Structures are given as C-alpha cells and as structure tokens.
Amino acid sequence: xxxxxRIWRQDGPAAQGKLVDYDLDDISxxxxxxxxxxxxxxxxxxxxxxxxxxxxxxxxxICGMCGLVINGRPHGNTGxxxxxxxxxxCQLHMRSFADxxxxxxxxxxxxxxPVIRDLVVxxxxxxxxxxxxxxxxxxxxxxxxxxxxPVEKKRADRAFDVATCIGCGACVAxxxxxxxxxxxxxxxxxxxxLPQGQPERWTRVQAMVAEHDxxxxxxxxxxxxxxxxxxxxxxxxxxxxxxxxxxRSMLH
Amino acid sequence: MxxxxxxxxxxxxxxxxxxxxxxxxxxxxxFFVLYVLLHxxxxxxxxxxxxxxxxxxxxxxxxxxxxxxxxxALWIFRILLLLALVAHVYSAFTLWKGAGExxxxxxxxxxxxxxxxxxxxxRWGGVAxxxxxxxxxxxxxxxxxxxxxxxxxPAARVVAAFGVWWLTLIYVVALIALAMHLRHGVWSACQTLxxxxxxxxxxxxxxxxxxxxxxxxxxxxxxxxxxxxxxxx
Numbered sequence: 188x189x190x191x192x193r194i195w196r197q198d199g200p201a202a203q204g205k206l207v208d209y210d211l212d213d214i215s216x217x218x219x220x221x222x223x224x225x226x227x228x229x230x231x232x233x234x235x236x237x238x239x240x241x242x243x244x245x246x247x248x249i250c251g252m253c254g255l256v257i258n259g260r261p262h263g264n265t266g267x268x269x270x271x272x273x274x275x276x277c278q279l280h281m282r283s284f285a286d287x288x289x290x291x292x293x294x295x296x297x298x299x300x301p302v303i304r305d306l307v308v309x310x311x312x313x314x315x316x317x318x319x320x321x322x323x324x325x326x327x328x329x330x331x332x333x334x335x336x337p338v339e340k341k342r343a344d345r346a347f348d349v350a351t352c353i354g355c356g357a358c359v360a361x362x363x364x365x366x367x368x369x370x371x372x373x374x375x376x377x378x379x380x381l382p383q384g385q386p387e388r389w390t391r392v393q394a395m396v397a398e399h400d401x402x403x404x405x406x407x408x409x410x411x412x413x414x415x416x417x418x419x420x421x422x423x424x425x426x427x428x429x430x431x432x433x434x435r436s437m438l439h
Numbered sequence: 440m441x442x443x444x445x446x447x448x449x450x451x452x453x454x455x456x457x458x459x460x461x462x463x464x465x466x467x468x469x470f471f472v473l474y475v476l477l478h479x480x481x482x483x484x485x486x487x488x489x490x491x492x493x494x495x496x497x498x499x500x501x502x503x504x505x506x507x508x509x510x511x512a513l514w515i516f517r518i519l520l521l522l523a524l525v526a527h528v529y530s531a532f533t534l535w536k537g538a539g540e541x542x543x544x545x546x547x548x549x550x551x552x553x554x555x556x557x558x559x560x561x562r563w564g565g566v567a568x569x570x571x572x573x574x575x576x577x578x579x580x581x582x583x584x585x586x587x588x589x590x591x592x593p594a595a596r597v598v599a600a601f602g603v604w605w606l607t608l609i610y611v612v613a614l615i616a617l618a619m620h621l622r623h624g625v626w627s628a629c630q631t632l633x634x635x636x637x638x639x640x641x642x643x644x645x646x647x648x649x650x651x652x653x654x655x656x657x658x659x660x661x662x663x664x665x666x667x668x669x670x671x672x
Contacts, residue, residue, distance in 0.1 A: 193547075206547055261552030268552050291548045298543055363554070364538035366457070396458055397451040405541030406457030406534040408561065409627040411553035424636045429635020433458045 188214040188281060191289040192227065197302055204302065206291070216282035220263070221246060221253060223281055240305040248278040248418065251353030254360065255306055256293040261357035266415030274356065274416040293437055295356050297365035299403040313354050313370060314400040319398035320391035321374045323383050336382050346380035348371045351419040361416035369413035371399050372425030375432055389436035390394030396433055457537065458631070460530040465628035467523035467530075472625065474520060474653065479658040485671060486661070489594035496593040528569065535562055557619040557652075558627075564616045571613040601666035603669070610663050618656035622648045 190211050199202030211230075214223055221243050227349040228238035244252035257263040263283065264273040271283060284290060292306065338346075350373075358369035375392055378384030384391075395397040407426055414423045453459050475671045484495045502512040551559070578584040578600070579593075587599030601607050629635050629644035667669035 195547075196657055212586045256546060256548075258547060259548040260552065265552040293546055293548070296542055296546050298541055328667060361552075363551075364534075365541035366538075375648050389451050396453065396456045400456050403541055405538035406461060408534075408558065409623075409630045410539075410555075410558045415553040422638060422641075423630070424638065424641055426635050427630050427635040427641075430458055430461070430631050431636065433453055433456070434462060434633060 188216055188284070188286045190214055190223075190256050190281075190284060190287070192223075193289060194306070195293045195302075196239070196275040196305055198304065198382065199296075200301055200303055206293075211368070214281055215354040216280065218281045219246070219277055220255070220257070220281065240303075240307045241301040242307050243277055243362035246277040249353060249389045251275075252359055253356040254295060257361055261295070261360040261416040262355075262418050263417060264357065264361075264416045266417075273416070273418050273420055275353075278418075279345075292389075292422045295360040295410055297356075297359045297404065299365065299367070300356060300359060308356070310356050313356065313367070314399045314403070315402060316367070316371060316395050317354075317374065320387070320394035321378070323378060323387060325383075330420070338381060343382040346377050349380075349421055349425050351422050352377075352417075352432045353419060355418060357416045357418060358421075359404065361412040362405065362407075363410060363412060364408055366407045366413075367402075367404040368407035368426050368429065369394040369401050369417065369421055369423070371395050372427075372429035373421045376425040376428045379428060381434055388432065392429065392436050396429075409410075423426040457534060460534055461631045463526045464530040464534075465631040467527040468624050469526070470519070470523045472621070474516075474657075475655050479655060482659060482662050485494075485594060485597060486665075489592065489598070492594040492597070494590050518589050530561070532563060555623060557623040560616075560619050561623055561627075564620050567616050568613065568620060571609075571616070576610070576611075597662065598666050598672065601663040604667060607663045611660065614656045614659050617663045618652040621655060622652040625651050626649070 188211075192209050192211065194209065195204055196207045205209070208395045209227055209231075211223065211227060214226065218226070221241070224239060224241055231238045241255065242252050244250045245261055246253075257274045257276070257279070260278045262274060263279050265271075266273060294300075294302050294306045295308045295310075297308075299312040300310055304310050352370060352373035354370060356367075359365055359367045362369075375395065378391065379388055388417060407424070409423070414421060454462075481495055481499070485492045499513050500510045504511075507515075557564075574584070578586070579596070582589075586603050587596075587601075590596045590599060601610075625648035626635075626644045629647070630641075635641045637642045662671060
C-alpha cells in the first residue's frame with residue numbers, strides 16, 4: 188500500500204506544533220496502525236529526522252496506553268457506523284484504509300490532556316479523578332472470602348461490563364465539549380452496582396465530579412460521540428447513572 | 440516522566456458542578472415543555488372560532504378570581520417562566536463557555552459519528568429561539584409590532600397577522616428550531632435526570648423527544664398555516 192500520513196509534530200508542551208506530511212510506499216495491509224508508524228520512524232531515523240513520539244504499551248487492546256485521532260475519529264472508531272467494530276489504535280489494521288489514502292493523525296485534543304510531544308498527551312487528569320474517589324476502602328491483612336457477599340447477577344454483569352473501561356481517554360477526545368463524563372460514569376457505575384461500593388457511594392460521586400470539573404474537562408451534552416469512539420463500547424447509560432447518583436448524593 | 444501536580448482549587452459543590460448546571464437546565468427545560476403544551480392548546484382554540492379564542496384569552500386573565508386579582512394567575516405563571524428562563528440561559532451559557540475552554544486547540548480534521556443534527560444546533564438554535572421569543576412578545580404581548588393592522592380582539596389580531604406570508608414564514612422557521620431543540624432537549628433532560636440507565640430507557644427517551652418535537656411543532660403550525668391558506672377565517 189502507498190499512503191500519505193499527515194502527522195501532528197510538536198517538540199514540547201510549550202512548542203508550536205504543525206501538521207507534517209510523510210509518504211509511505213511499502214505498507215502491508217496486515218500491519219497494525221502502530222506498526223505503520225514504527226516503519227515511518229525507522230525511515231525517519233535513517234534520514235536523521237526526529238521520530239514521531241506516540242504512546243503504546245501492550246499492543247493487545249487492553250492497556251489503554253495508545254490513542255490517536257485518525258481522520259477526526261479517536262482510534263478511528265465510529266461505533267460501527269463504518270461497518271467495523273470499535274477497537275484501540277494498536278488493534279486497528281492498515282486494511283481499514285484505502286491504497287493512496289491520506290490519513291490525518293492528531294493527538295487527543297483537550298486542555299485537560301496537554302500535549303507532551305507530537306502525539307503523546309498527559310492523561311494524569313484521569314489518575315487524579317480516580318484518586319479523588321474511584322476506589323473502595325478495605326482493611327488490609329485478611330482478604331474476605333470472595334463469595335461471602337452475594338451480588339445480584341444483573342448488577343454483577345453491568346459492573347463487569349463497565350469495568351472494561353481502560354481509561355484511554357477516547358471519550359474526551361471525541362466529545363465536542365472535551366468532557367470526561369463517560370469515563371467518570373463508567374467508574375461510578377462500576378462501583379455503584381456492587382455492594383462493596385456502597386459505603387462511599389455518595390461521597391465518591393461528589394468528589395470525582397468535582398475533580399473532573401476542576402481538571403478543566405467540559406460538561407456533557409448527551410450527544411453520544413464518546414460512546415461511539417469507545418474501544419470498549421461503554422454505553423451512554425453510565426452517564427445517566429452518574430447523573431442520578433450525583434442528584435441523589437445531594438439528598439444524603 | 441514526572442507527573443504534574445495541580446494547584447488545589449476550591450472544591451466545586453455538586454450544585455455548581457457541570458452536572459448541577461445540567462440539572463438546572465433539565466428542570467427548567469421540562470417546565471418549558473409543559474408551558475408550550477398549554478400554549479399550543481390555547482392556540483388551537485382558534486379552530487373553534489374567533490369567539491372561543493377570545494374567550495380563552497379573557498379567561499386566562501380572570502383565572503382564579505376572586506381569590507386572585509385580575510391577571511393574577513397569569514402573572515404567577517409569567518414569573519415562574521422568567522425564573523425558568525434565567526436558569527436555562529444561565530446554565531447554557533456557563534456550560535457553553537466551559538466547553539469552549541476545555542478544548543482551546545481545535546482538531547484539524549473533525550468527523551462526527553453519533554451527533555444528530557438537532558444536537559449540533561442546540562446552542563445556536565437556543566439563541567435563535569431566545570431572539571424569536573423576544574420578537575413574539577413584542578408582537579402579541581406588548582403589541583408593539585403590528586402586522587396586518589391593530590385590533591382589540593386577540594383572534595382578529597392573529598388572523599390578520601398570519602395572513603401575511605413572511606410573518607408565517609418566521610413562525611415556521613422558529614417552530615422548526617423549537618422542534619429540533621425539543622428533540623435533543625427532551626432526551627438530554629431524561630439522561631441528566633438519570634432516567635435512562637438502560638438501553639431500552641434510552642430508546643424511549645429518544646422517541647419521546649421525537650414525538651414531542653413533532654406534536655408541538657405540528658400543533659403550533661396548524662393555526663398560522665390554516666390562516667395563511669384560508670382554512671381559518
């Protein structure tokens with residue numbers, strides 16, 4: 188395959204960035220998107236050009252490290268509207284693109300996720316949200332027997348489904364308001380559905396929403412771009428659960 | 440790499456959080472939905488003739504008498520509407536500003552996958568509706584804009600005004616804007632209030648938005664279009 192990539196190049200957090208074009212002549216359609224960038228970087232290294240910085244780790248679609256906005260879509264995801272299931276950037280393959288296509292690659296754009304270099308952004312804001320309340324308090328020493336607390340099947344299923352969120356930040360990148368509500372909603376729902384999450388339920392939602400807003404994410408307008416971009420298909424109804432929990436927390 | 444530590448700001452209370460503002464918007468918005476349905480019912484009185492329409496307009500003012508003074512019930516409703524408007528507009532502009540600041544560097548390539556046309560027009564459509572409401576008040580409440588002549592009878596005023604094509608056109612455009620605002624707004628309010636925590640409830644809320652949009656815009660359009668095309672005299 189011959190493709191042209193337009194990539195956001197930025198030397199550092201404060202540097203002015205710009206889109207730079209690169210031509211790639213020998214790309215296999217069986218390569219993953221990140222392998223295509225590896226090929227580009229090897230070529231840039233040989234030519235003495237600074238390689239493109241991008242995040243990746245497991246390359247198995249489960250760590251949440253990679254994330255690129257590809258032709259305006261985070262991870263290239265459209266929520267199945269292009270006939271392909273959602274995935275992470277590392278699990279996206281070049282066969283999804285046409286020969287001769289120009290592909291624009293940008294970093295997540297949100298003031299809460301400042302660009303560190305090229306396509307790498309700082310997602311510490313998500314860690315701060317988790318640290319604010321995305322946990323349960325438990326005594327250390329003797330782990331209780333796992334089956335001691337029964338969990339309703341329906342609740343266990345929902346908690347498990349939303350716990351698949353890998354915190355990649357695609358929801359923020361896709362949101363027209365750069366809101367992190369799908370992420371916060373997934374974490375809130377995950378713990379709110381389980382008995383272990385109940386004691387801290389109302390303080391958790393207030394603390395996590397306060398941290399989310401203080402970090403500079405925007406508000407949710409229920410458009411649904413987040414869910415369409417989510418590699419784990421977290422549904423929009425977690426935001427409803429989040430909203431309801433915050434409303435109920437004010438009465439507690 | 441080293442992670443950055445944010446300066447701790449004053450914690451945001453739940454009511455002042457983005458979700459708190461959305462709650463304010465949802466509750467005031469649902470009050471507006473109730474209001475437009477009542478307003479639409481009143482407008483449709485013109486189908487029963489001019490006398491019925493005028494009687495309805497008069498009755499709005501003597502509603503609650505003698506417990507309330509003349510126009511008392513109407514004024515209570517107007518004050519509630521004004522409070523709802525302040526809450527709706529304040530929350531909208533605060534969230535709009537916050538959303539703009541949340542992404543100061545825009546994407547070079549933008550591609551929407553899930554956004555409906557209605558959802559994309561919520562903000563500017565809302566501004567257009569606000570401008571229309573002011574125009575509408577000047578015309579039928581403050582009687583400062585007189586299209587088709589001046590009359591003491593509300594029915595005569597309405598029939599004369601909507602016989603003018605460009606005025607009817609303004610109302611058609613405004614009602615399309617209202618329909619779009621309701622289509623996304625009703626669904627969004629249900630989501631904000633936390634009534635859509637299952638896939639089925641989400642579909643129902645979306646359907647409710649579409650049904651309300653069609654019913655309200657359709658109901659409001661019957662009198663002006665009927666008058667313009669001579670079916671209502």
